[in-house]
Amino acid sequence: MQRGRIHSVESMGLVDGPGIRTVLFFQGCILRCKYCHNPDTWQVEAGREMSVSEIIKMLKRYQPYYGDTGGVTCSGGEPLLQIEFLTELFKACKEANISTCLDTAGYGYGDYEELLKYTDLVIFDIKHYLQQDYNALTDGDFSVPTKFLEAVQKSATPLWIRHVVVPNLTDSQSHIKSLGAYIKTIANVEKVELLPYHILGVEKYSVMGKHYPLKDTLPMCKEKTKQLQNMILDIVSMEPRKD
Template identity: 70%
Template sequence: MQTGKIHSIESMGLVDGPGIRTVLFLQGCRLRCRYCHNPDTWQLSGGKEMEVSEVMKMLKRYRPYYGKTGGVTCSGGEPLLQADFVAELFKACKAENISTCLDTAGYGNGSYEELLDYTDLVIFDIKHMLTEKYHELTGGNISVATAFLEAVKAKGIPLWIRHVVVPGWTDEEVHIRQLGEMIKTIPNVQKVELLPYHTMGVEKYHALGIPYPLEGVPPMEKEKLQYLQTLLTETIV
């Protein structure tokens, strides 16, 4: 039986997928996003080891709260780094009629085909659409995320798109319009959401002795975020 490294668990999540959900934040991430607010999830060596059976026992206990739309969401960190564990977990969830959601940036290090076979919904975090900017913002290679997105499209899995708006990085109108044009090419999108950059994770960097990459960048203004969300929606429509 597969064992996973779990950073933390939210028993009654309301934002990471439809309905009430149990959210598993998995340990480990290969990206180093400048705005990441959970640097304590980066290392795969951290976290608590849990077997699929142990997680399922917990999920079945919470099942009465899920109703018709809730279920389990695997987030991170980056859940694709533990794709075999999540695949076995989601397969067990489907056998128990528990809805499955994968919250990911699409940045794994192996096969995720089996995992996608048991995934009801993908929440996909688009970091950037341009190769150079993607690397500058995350340290990663955009082709890895693009390959994952293509796999999701090929299987026709419903998608929610998320994008973090960072002042001076991803808050220009031309950028938001380009994002909208890209999203229009993805056929299975159900929801698109802009998320505001915030500074709530800065103290974690200080505690871990890690320099914070966006020191001095202010949180995203609520009014501008709402304006950009409207612009994005109009572009997609």
């Protein structure tokens, strides 16, 4: 039986998919996003080692709270770096009648088709829609998440799109308009959400002795984020949020 490395667990998550969800934060990420607030998840070898059966036992304790819409969300780090373990976990979840959600930047390798058979929802974090800017922002290869996104569309798995809005980096109207045009080319998108950049993780870099790339960047204005949110929803033809 597969064993995976888990950074932490949130028992009652309310923002990582529909309903009340148990959120498993997977250990390991090979992207180095300039605004990452969880550098403590980078090392794949760290974290707590857990088996599928251990996790299913834990999820069943919380299952009465899930109702008709809740379930488990696997986030990170980057869950796709442990795709074999993730696939076995999601398969076991479906056998236990537990809804599955994958929160990912799409940066991993393996059998996406098999994984997506057992995935009810994908929350996809678009770092950037242009190859050169994606590389500058994440130090990653744009073709990797592109291939994952193609697999998600082929499987017809429902998609929620997220994008972090960073002052002077991804907060211009021209950027949001182009991002909206890019999202319109993606099938199965049910929700688009812009997330305001924050500095809650900056202290972690200091404690870990790491340089924080955006140390002089202030938190994103929430009011401007809402304006950009309405703009992108108008572009992709979705209703604005009620809040």
